[in-house]
Amino acid sequence: MDNTLSLLGIAGAMAVGAMSPGPSFVMVARTAVVSRGDGLAAALGMGAGGLVFAIAALAGLQAAFLAVPGLYLAIKGFGGAYLVYLGFRICRGARQPLAVTPDVGNSPGRQGRGGRTFLLGLATQVSNPKTAVVYASIFAAFLPREVPLVLALAVPAVIFCIETGWYAIVALALSSAAPRSAYLRYKAWIDRAAGGVMGLLGVRLVWSALRGGH
Numbered sequence: 001m002d003n004t005l006s007l008l009g010i011a012g013a014m015a016v017g018a019m020s021p022g023p024s025f026v027m028v029a030r031t032a033v034v035s036r037g038d039g040l041a042a043a044l045g046m047g048a049g050g051l052v053f054a055i056a057a058l059a060g061l062q063a064a065f066l067a068v069p070g071l072y073l074a075i076k077g078f079g080g081a082y083l084v085y086l087g088f089r090i091c092r093g094a095r096q097p098l099a100v101t102p103d104v105g106n107s108p109g110r111q112g113r114g115g116r117t118f119l120l121g122l123a124t125q126v127s128n129p130k131t132a133v134v135y136a137s138i139f140a141a142f143l144p145r146e147v148p149l150v151l152a153l154a155v156p157a158v159i160f161c162i163e164t165g166w167y168a169i170v171a172l173a174l175s176s177a178a179p180r181s182a183y184l185r186y187k188a189w190i191d192r193a194a195g196g197v198m199g200l201l202g203v204r205l206v207w208s209a210l211r212g213g214h
Contacts, residue, residue, distance in 0.1 A: 039171030045121020047164030079137025080205025
């Protein structure tokens, strides 16, 4: 598979995954409601956590694929099944209200905790085991068995930019009243779309694994 296509595929899948509400989203949203600066620090922590997962997944998958060639198809199949399940869960919870309570203003006295909030964002990201599974599943789908150096360097950088960029948008949006209300109003449709895309990606992985990786 061409390196550019592999990178674009990973970037697209990771963007959809990052936009799916979960513990990381709630943490950034709650932080941004209190302080926009702290929300952006949390976004940077999410990006750092994504970088950690990307490097770990690349190193582990590469070693495992070289040692056990059949593991490539197995992870692809099981990873696809998990993504289908995750997409179903996102769609099923689309109408559930998001637990964000904007009852504290963006007061100057609550700002200035960027370093602490960065570490909290990093801890929230790396403590979510689902993230590791999703990373491994997506990498198995789009990366060749032997990952070239250019991809090994580019993939973590792209993931850092996607994670940081998305959660920075969340922090900027949810620290303002009007955009926050708009998201909450259309949350069901946004979640259904994200879940549908994730499920379709999972079906693609399972089908590819059943065909021997072609």
